[in-house]
Amino acid sequence: MTDRSQSCGGSCGCKPEAETVDESRRGFLAGAAAAGATVLAPGVTLYAYGTAEAAAAGADPKKRWGLLIDVSKCVEGCTGCVTACQTENGWKTTGKPATDPQWIRKVTLRDPKSGATRSAPVMCQHCAEPPCADVCPTGASFKRADGIVLVDRHRCIGCRYCMMACPYKARSFVHEALEDQKPHAPRGMGTVEGCTLCVHRVDKGVAPACVEACAQTAGAIMFGDIADPKSEISKVIATYATMQIRGDLGVDPGVRYRNL
Amino acid sequence: MANVVYTECRGGQRFWTLFAGLVVLVMIGAVSALYMEHEGHIVTGMSNEIVWGLPHVFAVFLIVIASGVLNIASLGSVFGEMHYKPKARLSGVLAITFLVGGLAILVLDLGRPDRLTVAMTNYNFRSIFAWNVILYSGFIGVVIAYLVVQMTKAWVKFTPYVGLAAFLWRLTLTTGTGSIFGFLMARSPYASAVLAPLFIAMSLAYGLAVFILIRLALETSASRALGEELLQRLMRLLVIFIGSVLYFSGVFHFTSIYTAWRVDWEAYLLLDGGLYSLLFWGVYVLVGTLIPMAMLYGRTGVTRQREILATVMVLLGGFAHIYVIIIGGQAYPLKLFPGYEVTSSFNDGVVARYVPSLPELGLGLGGAALALAMAMMAMRLFRLLPKGNGESYGTAP
Known part of the structure; x- marks a missing residue:
């Protein structure tokens, strides 16, 4: 069995093969990556916290x-x-x-x-x-x-x-x-x-x-x-x-x- | 040897309308989480007795679905059922998005979600919770690898091996989810090893049900038709899976009835539990199991509408089942002094009351919407869906 990723020509609402280089998709991915980094950045701020070992x-x-x-x-x-x-x-x-x-x-x-x-x-x-x-x-x-x-x-x-x-x-x-x-x-x-x-x-x-x-x-x-x-x-x-x-x-x- | 042609979905008005609706739900979930974090859990229905509420029901339901929905892919690459192979990509993506949706709810329901980094940098390896953090994140990694080898021509030959790893991982993951409750030795509604296989059976049933519904929803485009014979196979499989959930649930409750210190809880749940008894017998057993079984039993005369209705009922029953396990199990009072009638300022000896609040519902629905929205976006961006009738394909790799 051979898998082949290709398009149906757009007849079913899919992207035609000719549009393999999909600028909008690239743009979306780049935007999504930027948004993800923005959301996650504050979460990785390191905390200075006391430890259980110190308390004990x-x-x-x-x-x-x-x-x-x-x-x-x-x-x-x-x-x-x-x-x-x-x-x-x-x-x-x-x-x-x-x-x-x-x-x-x-x-x-x-x-x-x-x-x-x-x-x-x-x-x-x-x-x-x-x-x-x-x-x-x-x-x-x-x-x-x-x-x-x-x-x-x-x-x-x-x-x-x-x-x-x-x-x-x-x-x-x-x-x-x-x-x-x-x-x-x-x-x-x-x-x-x-x-x-x-x-x-x-x-x-x-x-x-x-x-x-x-x-x-x-x-x-x-x-x-x-x-x-x-x-x-x-x-x-x-x-x-x-x-x-x-x-x-x-x-x-x-x-x-x-x-x- | 036939070719499988995978394509992205451009969508269309219906696609984007549905996506926009899901985004609105995600926003509602985010606002709910912010509200809960700002005001504290006092704005929820949760308490020091019902410590895990409706968000946890949603989260566990989504996580169980996540591991179960991967089974479609496993049927192709692990069990050699070639008919399912073209569904493997969608199956893998849904496994990731549903897990992310469930985990998002869990994290946002923490008392201190801002300390997520603490949870990721401090592991107590005696805790099944800590193990689950590793199992969940590892699952996402393994399934991504599974998708990559499927979608990369040069690596397709590795698919059976990575597929097997993903299958074993998902079994371990669901064992871990069930064990979160199974390890609670002091609580008579839990404290049973049977919960682990029960959760695995639930994952198979509810994961498959979700896959069927999503696949049928995609059928609206003629070129995404789901083969009738394949659908009937899936439906028969669903009947077997919901039967296995009923079996393990039966074993769980029968062993509890046989155990002296747990029989009170069983009498409560099965007979006197009010809402919980109704949810268990009426919604889970009857609406979610027996009626769908009867609806799908015959091989002839089962219409598409009947299949959809039966699948929705299975999911409704599954949600009720998890609600009973999580909320009902906590509502039943802990027995500190067996043989005594106990009263205190902390409602000892009294069944705890729980009414879910709107923010909890918002957070739960937001997590479910996040899973679906991410899946839609993945279908838009990646070539996940086979073009044409999904049945007539060659052998599994």
Whole structure:
């Protein structure tokens, strides 16, 4: 079979062979190339952005920061931990729960058989094997050496795949423009965010804001190094039965729940 | 040994009118994207629960079509079906333009589309998304090479090899697209390896349907006639392909029903899902599969109008199917505490609500229009279409 590119003489609306050198086509191609270059040029502007590696520098790989939440102490209706997180990190609700940021939320559980209810805060579970970091195409979602899972806001492209992958609904997408941001908690429209375990405080040796706030009321949240068997949190975990939310998934959350 | 004579389309008034209409749609898509980027996704129907909305349905639909439409070319150069060989150039061009249309939607729906360079320079190789970036761009490169060897007399002998590479690439690409959802282990509506072959079957069916419709649209010029026998072959192939989609969809749902932690989702989707149940049973299964099968089953008495209608219905059903998979799958609540009734300020335990906004529709339609407009421009500029009856040609190279 021989392929032969030629014209039908224009009888069907095609260009005749005699017009093989098609000036209009050449002109169009040149114009299209110029237009394409004009459109693409701004897109290839290089960005100076911080990296996840830089953000994680200084984290101690011997530590694994985690939380232990005693559900029996958590008071139903109390949102002290949520308010403290909002104040510390500068996020707020606007009455639109589906699009508002939800770094931490209070969940009420009801056993349909007994009618018993429980209340507990849910936030990023700072998994040892975080699905959000696995699926993130750019590596913006990452886990520090000390187990804190973060988003590099300079590298996040806003694809939201991490939100699809997170088993805990722990991540929020910034849907609208922001004001009054905290310098230690940079946020940006079009990027994904979530609980940072108050990494800026932890790096200074201070407990996360939710832990501090809860300590003043119910004392239901304990913070510490779960990799250190001598830490208070590890001793409680070793003494009492605790559980991880969706522990069956094998992602090994750093947040544990007691009396659930 | 017959010659195949390829020619460009000059077009005419109808051609340019249609092209102008598509350009208007592309502009609407561009304005929608700018509006979304300026105001944020707050102007869309998407939320922290339905994180991927109507634009993703359009994008996945176009990307699935892109890989499937290449099959016409593969039938000629990989499987030696000589009748399809003259369609290979158009098939390859459509594969590229539909992929570009789909990717344009995906990129413009990003929270930060301006950071595209970040996505292209930072790869997390554990992410199937990152792999897809490579698979998509590589696909365009392979198909361009496929077109070049077909259209360059001295390189025609390489066509079977490049064609095979393109065929294998497209299978891998669609496996990657299905795996975007299949790898979501925490979500009961997804988390299944069956999604990869299901997406491949969808690509075969919906890619072929798009090819048939575009080819029939080109038939308006007498010299671009599509052979009746060839059309009947394509229609029979379409019936087989939509049957295979139904088969894999059935396997997907039956295995889910068999899995204890996913049975709630299946009960919701198949019985209590309201709009999603209606879209699945009514639009996908009935309108998009069973009725077209019945319409095309007989070998006699199938009119051209019936063929066109059945093909349009297949595409309608396919779009509904992808809508159910993407939107319905996200709407169903994540189960953090199995066995408990859960309430919270973040709608835990509640089916998420989603109403697509006009900018989302504009962006989706703009991407589809971009695919078609680029295809028309390619037909105007390059010799893609065989002159005369497209059936009476010699052997594949």
